[in-house]
Each structure stands twice: as C-alpha cells, then as structure tokens.
Amino acid sequence: MESSNIQGKKVAIVGGGLVGALNACFFAKRGFHVDVYEAREDMRVSSFARGRSINLALSHRGRQALQAVGLEEQIVSKGIPMHARRIHTPLGKKYSIPYGKKNQYILSVDRANLNRELLTAAEKYSNTKLYFGHKLIECNAELGTLIIKSSRSGQLPLEVTYDLIVGCDGAFSTVRKQFMRQTRFNYSHEYIPHGYMELTIPPRDGDFAMEPNYLHIWPRNTFMMIALPNMDKSFTCTLFMPFEEFEKLVTGEQVLDFFQTYFPDSIPLIGEKRSYLCSLHVPMACLLEV
Structure with a gap:
C-alpha cells in the first residue's frame, strides 16, 4: 500500500502476545494508526502473567523480524547462544x-521478556495505543466493526470500526470464531x-x-x-x-x-x-x- 493511502487508515490488532506486539510495531512503522486489544492485564506491571513460559529458541528468521523493528541487539544481548x-x-x-x-547457533531467550520488550517498543510509536483488560466479544470482518468489553466493572461494551482487523489471539481465537460464522469458510481444528x-x-x-x-x-x-x-x-x-x-x-x-x-x-x-x-x-x- 502506498504511503499516501496509509494516512488515516486504522488497524485493530486483537491479542498482545508475541505475534500481536510484533505486528503492531510493523504496522505502526508503516504509518497506520494501530490499536492493540489484549484480554489480559499488562504483563509488564501485573504480579502474575498467565501464559506459556517455555523459552524460545530464536533463529535467523526471528532475528530478522526483530532487526526490522530495531530490537535485535536488545534481545540478543539477553540471550544465550546454543551451538x-x-x-x-x-x-x-x-x-x-x-x-x-x-x-551457527540459535539463541535461548526468555519468552516473557521478549513479549514485554515488544509491547514497550510498540507503545513508543505515537500512532499506537495498547488496551489491556479489553476482550473481543464480537467482530464483523465485512464492516470492520469490533465489540470490545473492558474488564473494569461498570463499563459498557464498546463498538469500534477499523479498516483492517488482524487476529493475533492464539489457538482459541475469537476472531477466527467470528470468521467461521461466514458462509463457505473452511476450518479444521485437531x-x-x-x-x-x-x-x-x-x-x-x-x-x-x-x-x-x-x-x-x-x-x-x-x-x-x-x-x-x-x-x-x-x-x-x-x-x-x-x-x-x-x-x-x-x-x-x-x-x-x-x-x-x-x-x-x-x-x-x-x-x-x-x-x-x-x-x-x-x-x-x-x-x-x-
């Protein structure tokens, strides 16, 4: 997409894990307005972060992705080479x-630390906002609408509209479930x-x-x-x-x-x-x- 066509375009990323946070950096770097919705609380400040803690073995492909958003050296410096x-x-x-x-070698890196660094990197872009404790309830891909419920008591669900919706919400993806409601959408889960x-x-x-x-x-x-x-x-x-x-x-x-x-x-x-x-x-x- 030409840069002239990007101005004003809004992207919703559902899920603030590794994939969602990295995507936020890429879209923000291109100039899109990016909103990230994560159902969990901010892992950078919460005392207990749910999710996997298995280390990541970072290869050349992963390093290239981090290099593209300016994080390679920052992450590599906290990794251990495995030859x-x-x-x-x-x-x-x-x-x-x-x-x-x-x-050649791959790097043993801490998954949670990588996620925290990616979230912080995404947040540094002025055109990116992170919304924690915000769970996707429903979305309409054709209209680009999302219904988001905040974990804060008393707040009514929000309906927001975007030019692009990116589902990065894992194995039990709510975005995928909404796509499955469309006709002729094939999906299998084993x-x-x-x-x-x-x-x-x-x-x-x-x-x-x-x-x-x-x-x-x-x-x-x-x-x-x-x-x-x-x-x-x-x-x-x-x-x-x-x-x-x-x-x-x-x-x-x-x-x-x-x-x-x-x-x-x-x-x-x-x-x-x-x-x-x-x-x-x-x-x-x-x-x-x-």
Whole structure:
C-alpha cells in the first residue's frame, strides 16, 4: 500500500502476545494508526502473567523480524547462544549435533521478556495505543466493526470500526470464531495427543548445572524432555508427553521411577526432593496445556 493511502487508515490488532506486539510495531512503522486489544492485564506491571513460559529458541528468521523493528541487539544481548543439540541417552551418555558447519547457533531467550520488550517498543510509536483488560466479544470482518468489553466493572461494551482487523489471539481465537460464522469458510481444528510439564534445573554452586551453550534433549520415542539455559544460570526444562502417559503417573513414587527409567541423569540436576518433581502426580488439569 502506498504511503499516501496509509494516512488515516486504522488497524485493530486483537491479542498482545508475541505475534500481536510484533505486528503492531510493523504496522505502526508503516504509518497506520494501530490499536492493540489484549484480554489480559499488562504483563509488564501485573504480579502474575498467565501464559506459556517455555523459552524460545530464536533463529535467523526471528532475528530478522526483530532487526526490522530495531530490537535485535536488545534481545540478543539477553540471550544465550546454543551451538548444538546436546543429546542425552537413557544410559546417561551425551553427544552433540551442531546446528551448522560455520559456527551457527540459535539463541535461548526468555519468552516473557521478549513479549514485554515488544509491547514497550510498540507503545513508543505515537500512532499506537495498547488496551489491556479489553476482550473481543464480537467482530464483523465485512464492516470492520469490533465489540470490545473492558474488564473494569461498570463499563459498557464498546463498538469500534477499523479498516483492517488482524487476529493475533492464539489457538482459541475469537476472531477466527467470528470468521467461521461466514458462509463457505473452511476450518479444521485437531488437538495433538501431547501435553507438557515445566520443570527447572537450578544453578549449582552459582553456575550452570550443565553445559550452557546447548539445547539439551532427552529423546524417548513418543515423548521427550528438553532444557534451555537462562541468564540466571538455571535451565527451563520441559517434558512433552502424551496425556495418557502423564495419567499413568499417579503417585510420587511412580514419578521418580519414571524419571529413573527414562531420565536418570536429570534427577540429581532437578533434585529428587524438589516439590514440583514430586508433585507431578497432582491432577493433570493443574499442570498441562497444549
């Protein structure tokens, strides 16, 4: 679109996560008036931010996107290079698979910090406004209208109109649901059989408990565990496994037996007596999200 046609054009971005915040930067940089509606409260000021906390492995493609909005160095400076996959076998042996032959690497970055930085970057544009605690109730793509409800008590839903509506509101997208009400709109949604559980490998004696510049992987056929390094010298550890396998772990003893069978070298790293490892047997709904 020519710059002369952009003047006065209004864009609504539904969802202030990574995708929504990055899109806001791109649209604002082009000169559009951008409003971002996020159902959750501002994660930069709230004491507890809901959502995934799994680290991101930032590749060249992601860095290019950040570079385009002037954030690459800012994010890279808070990331940890991972030059290879570090494979952990059931017998405790380890070997590496490099990401390339020219010293290439991907970066372990904190997802929440990246989201905060993107929101702050978007907010710096004078033509961008962020609305937190504002949930999309209904939209009409043909008319460009949105009905937004504020989380503040006593406020009536707002009806607003835009030239473009961008749905960045995740797997259970309200924008998509509204599109599905249109004729001849095809859509399918299929759930994978896997869930995940997050664990932490804490620092040991003030340093990383494992080699830090790797993406550690424990591949075990239908399930696996990974660990990515953090700036505080801990590792964010994630167990991906079919729900039916999680449901077999009913007692703390079964959990420990499971780890001793499949991830024996991780037990002293995570800590056998750490509460979250011993509580894997609590109801799955409290622990897992797809």
